[in-house]
Amino acid sequence: FCYTLITFLFLLSLSADIISTVEFNYSGELLATGDKGGRVVIFQREQESKNRPHSRGEYNVYSTFQSHEPEFDYLKSLEIEEKINKIRWLPQQNAAHSLLSTNDKTIKLWKISQRDKRAEGYNLKDEDGRLRDPFRITSLRVPVLLPMDRMVEASPRRIFANAHTYHINSISVNSDHETYLSADDLRVNLWHLEITDRSFNIVDIKPANMEELTEVITAAECHPHQCNVFVYSSSKGTIRLCDMRAAALCDRQSKFFEEPEDPSSRSFFSEIISSISDVKFSHSGRYMMTRDYLSVKVWDLNMENRPVETYQVHEYLRSKLCSLYENDCIFDKFECCWNGADSAIMTGSYNNFFRMFDRNTRRDVTLEASRENSKPRAILKARKVSTGGKRKKDEISVDSLDFNKKILHTAWHPKENVIAVAATNNLYIFQDKIN
Numbered sequence: 001f002c003y004t005l006i007t008f009l010f011l012l013s014l015s016a017d018i019i020s021t022v023e024f025n026y027s028g029e030l031l032a033t034g035d036k037g038g039r040v041v042i043f044q045r046e047q048e049s050k051n052r053p054h055s056r057g058e059y060n061v062y063s064t065f066q067s068h069e070p071e072f073d074y075l076k077s078l079e080i081e082e083k084i085n086k087i088r089w090l091p092q093q094n095a096a097h098s099l100l101s102t103n104d105k106t107i108k109l110w111k112i113s114q115r116d117k118r119a120e121g122y123n124l125k126d127e128d129g130r131l132r133d134p135f136r137i138t139s140l141r142v143p144v145l146l147p148m149d150r151m152v153e154a155s156p157r158r159i160f161a162n163a164h165t166y167h168i169n170s171i172s173v174n175s176d177h178e179t180y181l182s183a184d185d186l187r188v189n190l191w192h193l194e195i196t197d198r199s200f201n202i203v204d205i206k207p208a209n210m211e212e213l214t215e216v217i218t219a220a221e222c223h224p225h226q227c228n229v230f231v232y233s234s235s236k237g238t239i240r241l242c243d244m245r246a247a248a249l250c251d252r253q254s255k256f257f258e259e260p261e262d263p264s265s266r267s268f269f270s271e272i273i274s275s276i277s278d279v280k281f282s283h284s285g286r287y288m289m290t291r292d293y294l295s296v297k298v299w300d301l302n303m304e305n306r307p308v309e310t311y312q313v314h315e316y317l318r319s320k321l322c323s324l325y326e327n328d329c330i331f332d333k334f335e336c337c338w339n340g341a342d343s344a345i346m347t348g349s350y351n352n353f354f355r356m357f358d359r360n361t362r363r364d365v366t367l368e369a370s371r372e373n374s375k376p377r378a379i380l381k382a383r384k385v386s387t388g389g390k391r392k393k394d395e396i397s398v399d400s401l402d403f404n405k406k407i408l409h410t411a412w413h414p415k416e417n418v419i420a421v422a423a424t425n426n427l428y429i430f431q432d433k434i435n
Contacts, residue, residue: 005378005430019422021409025089025097028413031059031420032099033427034084038068040101040154042112043429059429063112065154068103080105086171088180090193098157100180104167107182109158109193117145163189163199170220176227183220186213188232190244202250203232203242218276218333225285229254233290237274241301257304259297269321269330277333282342283414289345291336294318296347296357311357311364314349316387316398329403337412348407351396352423353383369407369421369428380430 016037023032031043044062071080082103090098096113121143125131166184173180181202182189188203203220207213215236223229228244240253261270273293280289287308290297294315297307313334317324324330329350336347348354349366357364366383386395409422417432 005375005380005428017425019409019425019427020084021087022411022420022422022427023087023089023099024411024413024420025099026091026414028415028418030062030089030097031411031429032087032089033420033422034067034087034101035425036081036083038066038070038082038084038103040065040067040084040087040099040110063152063154065110067101067108067110068106071105073105085168088171088173090173091177100171100173102168102171102182105161105164107160107168107171107191108156109160110154111157112152112154114150114152116148116150118148119143120146158193158196160191160196160199163191169218170232172220172222172230174222174227175225179227181220181222181230183217183232185216188217188220188230188250200248202244202248204249204251219279221279221281221288223285224281224283231279231281231288233276233279235275236271237276237292239276239279239288239290239299255301255304257299259306267321269325272325272330273321278335280336280338282338283340284342287342289336289338291334291347293330293332293334296336296345298345298359309359311345311355313347313355314353314385316385317350320398324403327403329406332406332408334407335409337410339412339417340414346410346412346419348410348421350403350406351401352405352407353385354407354410354421369423369426369430371426 016035018036019033020036021034024030025032029045033041041061042063043059045059067084068082070082073080080103084101084103086102088100090100096111099110099112101108101110120127121141123137123141124134164182164184164187166186168182168184170183171180179190179192182191186204186206187201189199190202191199203217205215205217215234218233218235220230220232229241231239231241233239237258239257241255241257242250243254244250246254276290276292278291282288286301288299288301290299294317295313296311298309300308321330334348336345338345343360344356344358346354346356352369353366354369355364355366366385367380368383384395385401386392386397391397405423407421407423411420413419419430421428421430
């Protein structure tokens with residue numbers, strides 16, 4: 001795990017610039033970020049230079065557009081903020097790219113296309129666009145395409161609205177590339193990408209009496225290869241795998257994944273820290289990964305009673321849960337991601353630390369995304385947290401961690417060891433060190 005910085009982006013220190021989601025496309029050539037201001041910024045990887053054939057290209061801004069605007073629900077007298085909760089790319093079908101973006105209530109399908117040629121020599125209009133008198137046209141011209149500066153356009157192709165009563169926390173494109181699911185606190189809906197006026201409700205956990213509500217849906221994802229299978233996680237630390245072939249309403253799960261709780265370690269905070277904030281299938285479809293407050297767990301889809309691997313992300317915070325509860329940090333929702341080969345996983349922590357775990361060697365490392373080491377090609381140094389006793393020279397005390405600096409959103413290039421890390425309003429892109 002030896003990484004160097006290749007791209008660093010600093011946004012203005014405004015609350016609207018706080019990055020709320022990060023996602024590579026299927027090829028890894030594009031990287032999209034969404035922020036609290038409803039904007040989507042897309043970065044494109046520069047091609048390798050002939051002068052430096054062994055260096056991999058940096059990511060530069062490709063397109064920026066306003067995806068969502070603040071709205072007001074007049075029936076419920078509620079403001080709907082513009083913050084982008086999730087971005088999901090669709091597989092590329094032609095020269096244009098497509099992505100789904102969502103705020104709390106509305107999902108939009110965007111087409112991102114570019115033009116680097118313009119047509120000239122029209123018969124019915126002049127070069128400045130004014131119409132010509134058809135009676136004065138004495139000869140026909142053949143229009144020609146001339147090169148121009150590249151122009152990238154983002155246009156909304158579909159708007160999927162009015163299907164969620166509660167806040168949308170997940171969207172996931174199905175492996176059939178025709179449908180996708182969206183999940184809020186109590187329901188999961190299935191959409192067709194071509195149909196905007198209706199969706200199918202496939203999970204509904206809302207009780208008849210809301211006072212009997214004991215858990216909410218926290219994340220949902222489609223299986224990468226089987227279009228009929230999906231999972232959703234809950235605030236109780238459980239994961240349900242459902243098969244849409246079994247019933248139209250998947251109120252009975254096919255598989256139920258839950259790790260038994262150790263009674264000796266139960267505390268006031270047990271239920272809060274067991275809530276799952278993210279669930280991700282491996283690229284192979286054999287495993288899935290879940291992130292709770294203190295750990296990352298890898299589950300084999302064929303074994304429901306316990307995870308096959310458990311990685312402690314920041315166990316040193318267990319003694320700090322009381323103060324984390326008081327400052328609301330205990331409710332932070334950390335995401336997790338796989339590398340392209342499913343051999344390593346990554347997730348975020350506090351103090352702008354992020355953790356990487358090698359599943360084969362069981363090695364792990366803590367790295368820091370900070371502006372101090374934001375020089376291009378700077379090698380990241382492993383960081384260690386001291387939990388008590390005598391602190392070594394390079395260690396940082398658990399009492400001096402900054403809980404306002406947190407890495408909630410991370411993404412891993414689907415084919416290479418290139419990672420994107422969002423630290424509040426800063427975006428860092430690292431690659432593995434080239435010898």
